[in-house]
Amino acid sequence: MPAQILFLTHLGLAYVPWLLCFGVYIWPRLKTMDHVDAQRAIATLHSFRFFGLAFLLPGVVGPNLPAGFATFAAYGNFATGLLAMLALLAVRIRSLFWLFVVAFNLVGVADVAFDFYHAVQVDLPAVAGELGAMYAFPIIYVPLQMITHVAAFYLLARSRPNAASSLTGDTVAF
Incomplete structure (x- = not known):
């Protein structure tokens, strides 16, 4: 099987186990959590995305990436x-916390979308071997990133009436 087909198969199939795992173990818990705690859990996962800087490390990725x-x-x-x-870090300052929650999710979704776009532009599947040790990143971690961004936006939309109430002076616990 050509390398391009293998890479695209890995990428596509990676969503299946994550969606199954997320649907059975993670989503039911997130839906019942306090809104702040649910977003903190998602933010904790995404706080490890500094690891993406390894795409720039020679020896971790191939020289022709x-x-x-x-x-x-x-x-x-x-x-x-x-x-x-x-x-x-801003969880105690709620307005700042929510601003950063929206910001990291918007930037994160844009990052994944543009990475897919750039991958198509440079025909990344044809040079997938140049990902080196980072090959696992788009195959294992990126699907979970996108799934949790979608979940975060859903939770934000679901909590919207509560946020509006708190802005009008009603006391609503987030």
Whole structure:
């Protein structure tokens, strides 16, 4: 089987076990959690995205990994991770916490979307071997990133009436 087909098969199939795991073990718990605690759990996962900087490390990735892909993937992940860490640090200042939650999710989704776009532009599946040790990152970690971003946005939308009530002066515990 050609390397391109293997890479795309890995990438596509990676969503299946994560969706199954998320649906059975993670989502039921997130839905019942306090809104802040649920977003903190998601932010904690994304705070490890600084690991994406490894796309820039020689020896971790091959020398022929397209720079157009590697640079954007590295810094997009880094920015998302920093914003997630800031959300975790700002949890006691609710308005700031929610700002960082929205920010890390928007930046994170944009990062994954643009990484897919850049991967297509540089034909990443044809040079997937150049990902080196980072091969596991898009195959194992990226599907979970996207799934949790979608969940975070769903939870944000679901908690919207409560947020509006708290802005009008009603006391609503997040």
